[in-house]
Amino acid sequence: AQKITQTQPGMFVQEKEAVTLDCTYDTSDPSYGLFWYKQPSSGEMIFLIYQGSYDQQNATEGRYSLNFQKARKSANLVISASQLGDSAMYFCAMRETGAGSYQLTFGKGTKLSVIP
Amino acid sequence: NAGVTQTPKFRILKIGQSMTLQCTQDMNHNYMYWYRQDPGMGLKLIYYSVGAGITDKGEVPNGYNVSRSTTEDFPLRLELAAPSQTSVYFCASSKQGASYNEQFFGPGTRLTVL
Numbered sequence: 001a002q003k004i005t006q007t008q009p010g011m012f013v014q015e016k017e018a019v020t021l022d023c024t025y026d027t028s029d030p031s032y033g034l035f036w037y038k039q040p041s042s043g044e045m046i047f048l049i050y051q052g053s054y055d056q057q058n059a060t061e062g063r064y065s066l067n068f069q070k071a072r073k074s075a076n077l078v079i080s081a082s083q084l085g086d087s088a089m090y091f092c093a094m095r096e097t098g099a100g101s102y103q104l105t106f107g108k109g110t111k112l113s114v115i116p
Numbered sequence: 117n118a119g120v121t122q123t124p125k126f127r128i129l130k131i132g133q134s135m136t137l138q139c140t141q142d143m144n145h146n147y148m149y150w151y152r153q154d155p156g157m158g159l160k161l162i163y164y165s166v167g168a169g170i171t172d173k174g175e176v177p178n179g180y181n182v183s184r185s186t187t188e189d190f191p192l193r194l195e196l197a198a199p200s201q202t203s204v205y206f207c208a209s210s211k212q213g214a215s216y217n218e219q220f221f222g223p224g225t226r227l228t229v230l
Contacts, residue, residue, distance in 0.1 A: 004158070035219075043204065043223065044221065045159075045206060045221035047218050093159075103149060103161050103164055103174060104149075104161070104219060105161075106151075106158030106159045106160070107158050108157055109157075
């Protein structure tokens with residue numbers, strides 16, 4: 001089974017609107033972390049937000065928030081007030097603490113296009 | 117700080133050639149990683165290192181070798197390049213003990229094997 005599943009290959013959103021990018025994960029490790037990265041067309045990987053498995057509250061970073069539903073094993077990224085510069089690939093990733101190496105397992109990504 | 121730097125940015129290899137992708141970080145991170153990203157896909161871990169002199173295989177290690185003689189450097193060696201190794205290669209580093217071990221990525225190396 002895939003450890004990280006992103007079911008939306010591509011999404012469109014109107015500028016200034018909010019958008020939710022889906023991510024579900026699969027792990028038996030009770031201690032894990034979930035990350036979202038942005039990859040613009042220039043190719044670099046930009047860290048956006050992190051959620052730990054024991055965190056009681058959903059993570060927020062500026063216009064980014066993470067809708068963490070532990071029982072459903074989902075960690076959706078919400079971008080509020082979309083901007084043209086938000087057009088990019090977005091990757092959900094998981095770190096399982098039991099792995100010891102802190103390596104990340106990535107989903108296949110969602111391509112977000114913001115329409116003026 | 118320069119963060120994580122990678123050289124070269126682009127490279128074209130012929131089948132059977134060898135090369136080394138360089139990665140250096142100046143953040144004194146003890147954990148370093150090599151990922152590859154195939155077109156339209158997420159990143160997959162090739163090798164990682166938890167400190168100088170210690171390396172281990174990731175998900176897709178075949179055809180690659182690594183070494184970690186210093187904290188700063190983590191080169192990736194391709195022996196006998198094959199078309200299947202055409203990909204974008206990312207090096208990353210993270211700090212043990214940091215609150216969530218955010219991985220900092222280099223700009224990537226785009227490799228084409230013809």
